[in-house]
Amino acid sequence: MGHRLFDLTGRRALITGSSQGIGFALAQGLAEAGAQVVLNGRDAGKLAAAAVRIAGAETLAFNATDHEGVRAAVDAFEASGKVIDILVNNAGMQHRAPLEEFPAEAFERLLQTNIASVFHVGQAVARHMIARGRGKIINIASVQTALARPGIAPYTATKGAVGNLTKGMATDWAKHGLQCNAIAPGYFDTPLNAALVADPAFSAWLEKRTPAGRWGKVEELQGACVFLSSDASSFVNGHILYVDGGITASL
Numbered sequence: 001m002g003h004r005l006f007d008l009t010g011r012r013a014l015i016t017g018s019s020q021g022i023g024f025a026l027a028q029g030l031a032e033a034g035a036q037v038v039l040n041g042r043d044a045g046k047l048a049a050a051a052v053r054i055a056g057a058e059t060l061a062f063n064a065t066d067h068e069g070v071r072a073a074v075d076a077f078e079a080s081g082k083v084i085d086i087l088v089n090n091a092g093m094q095h096r097a098p099l100e101e102f103p104a105e106a107f108e109r110l111l112q113t114n115i116a117s118v119f120h121v122g123q124a125v126a127r128h129m130i131a132r133g134r135g136k137i138i139n140i141a142s143v144q145t146a147l148a149r150p151g152i153a154p155y156t157a158t159k160g161a162v163g164n165l166t167k168g169m170a171t172d173w174a175k176h177g178l179q180c181n182a183i184a185p186g187y188f189d190t191p192l193n194a195a196l197v198a199d200p201a202f203s204a205w206l207e208k209r210t211p212a213g214r215w216g217k218v219e220e221l222q223g224a225c226v227f228l229s230s231d232a233s234s235f236v237n238g239h240i241l242y243v244d245g246g247i248t249a250s251l
Contacts (some may be wrong), residue, residue, distance in 0.1 A: 004231075005032055005230060005231050005232040006033060006226055006227065006230045006231075006232050007033065007202055007230070008030060008034040008035035008173070008229055008230060009032040009034035009035075010034070011034070011036070011085040011086055011241065012035065012036045012037075012038060012082060012083055012084055012085050012086070012230070013027070013030045013035045013036070013037050013038065013039070013076065013084075013085065013086035013087070013088060014038040014040060014074075014084045014086070014087050014088070014121075014125065015027045015030070015037060015039060015040060015088040015090055015092040016040045016041075016062065016064050016087075016088065016089055016090050016117065016121055017040065017041055017064070017090045017091030017092060018037075018039040018041065018050065018088075018090060018142070019039060019041040019043065019046040019047050019049070019050040020046070020191055021190040021191050021192060021218065022090060022140065022185065022188065022190055022192075022218050022221060023039075023088070023090040023091070023140075024039075024218075025054075025218035025219055025221060025222060026090060026221060026222060026225045027039055027050075027054060027057070027088075027132055027215065028053075028054060028147045028219075028222070028227060029219070029221070029222025029223070029225055029226055030086070030088075030161055030225060030226065031045050031054050031055070031056070031057065031108075031231070032222075033226045033230070035086065035089070036053060036056060037056075037057050037058070037059050037062070038058045038059065038077075038082075038084070039051050039057055039058070039059045040059070040060050040061065040062065040064070040091075041052075041091075042061065042062070042063050042159040043061075043063065044059070044061045047061055047160050048057040058082075060073060060077055060118075061073075062074075062114070063140070063219040064117035064119070064120060065112040065113055065116055065117050065120065066243070067116075067120045068122045070117075070121050070124050071120075071123075071124045073124075074076050074121070074124040074125055074128070075124070076126045080127050082121045083126050083128070083132070084128065084129070084135075085129075085134070085135060085136065086135070086136045086137075086138070086229045087121065087122065087125045087126075087135070087136070087137045087138070087231075088121060088138045088139075088140065088225065089117065089118045089121055089137070089139045089140060089162075090140045091113060091114075091117045091121075092112075092113060092140065092192070093110060093113045093114065093156070093192070094152065094155055094192050095109070095110060095152075095155065096151045096152055096195075097151060098150075098151060099151075099153040099154075102153070102154060106154070107154045110154045110155055110158050111154075111158060112159075113166065114158035114159065114161075114162065115161045115162060117140050118162055118165055119165065120171060122165075122180075123139055125137070126169070128177065129173075129176070129177075129178050130173065130176040130177075130178070132177075133176060133177040134177045134178070135177070135178075135179075136178070136179050136183065136201060136230075136233075137173075137178060137179070137180040137181075137226065138170060138180075138181055138183060138225060138227050138228045139162050139180075139181075139182040139183075139228065140162070140182070140183055140185070141162045141163050141166070141182040141183065141184040141185075141240055142155075142159040142162075142185060143161050143184060143185070143186050143187070143242065143244050143247055144159040144160070145159045145162060145163040145182070145184050146154040146160075146184070146242075146248050147158055147175060147242060147247075147248060153192045155158070158236055159184075162182060163182060163240050166180055166181060166182040166238060166240065167238045169238075170237040170238030171238065172218070174237045174238075179228070179234065179237050180237060180238065181233070181236055181237065181238065181239045181240070181241065182239070182240045182241065183221060183224050183225060183228065183240075183241050183243060184241065184242045184243065184244065184248075185187055185216065185221055185243055185244065186210065186216055186242070186243065186244025186245050186247045186248075187206050187210065187216060187244075187245075187247070188215060188216040188217070188218055188220075188221070189215045189216070189217065189218070190218060193239055197215065202211075203215070209247060210244070210246060210247045211245060211246030211247070211250050212245030212246055213245075214245065216243070216244070217244060220243065221243055224241050228241065
């Protein structure tokens with residue numbers, strides 16, 4: 001019985017921002033658990049290159065910050081008979097600057113990419129899930145959902161919002177048979193964090209600050225994603241699952 005709880009055979013998962021980094025790793029993990037994965041991003045070329053690395057992967061190119069474009073793409077995809085059973089809202093970006101000098105346009109970009117996209121894609125997909133009475137939505141939060149660090153206050157604000165929007169989704173949609181949860185990664189070696197990984201001083205600080213004593217590997221997020229996508233999490237709703245080597249647990 002146990003392993004069947006985690007079996008995603010016959011389910012289709014849409015992962016936003018999945019041509020590289022965490023999004024691609026999550027797509028790989030879901031595919032290995034049996035899901036049919038749909039990669040998303042704005043760059044059709046990058047998507048196509050990523051898709052050939054996962055057997056049977058499909059692609060659906062759209063800009064997750066464009067409300068009308070998202071809805072049109074999702075509705076057309078569903079109308080073609082392809083049901084989205086699992087949504088992973090992973091699209092995100094970072095911008096580092098002291099708060100007193102933070103550019104207003106960068107702040108707006110962060111709001112659109114990190115939080116508005118979760119609303120746009122979540123709503124478009126949930127409308128179809130609600131009609132079916134089932135679905136899984138997994139939003140990618142961050143340790144910055146709970147903690148701040150110098151130079152990234154607006155990013156921290158967006159990830160705090162992702163955590164609370166996840167709770168709101170669960171509160172509105174659990175009664176329709178949806179489970180809406182978030183994964184909050186700690187510090188992982190990804191393209192988004194390349195500058196930090198390359199900084200010996202930061203890596204030394206991180207290794208001391210994290211009880212596990214190291215950077216995370218993106219593959220270490222796959223198990224949490226499979227769990228929240230599967231029948232194993234049928235009564236888990238509005239939860240933020242920190243996968244962070246213990247960083248939010250300790251001072």
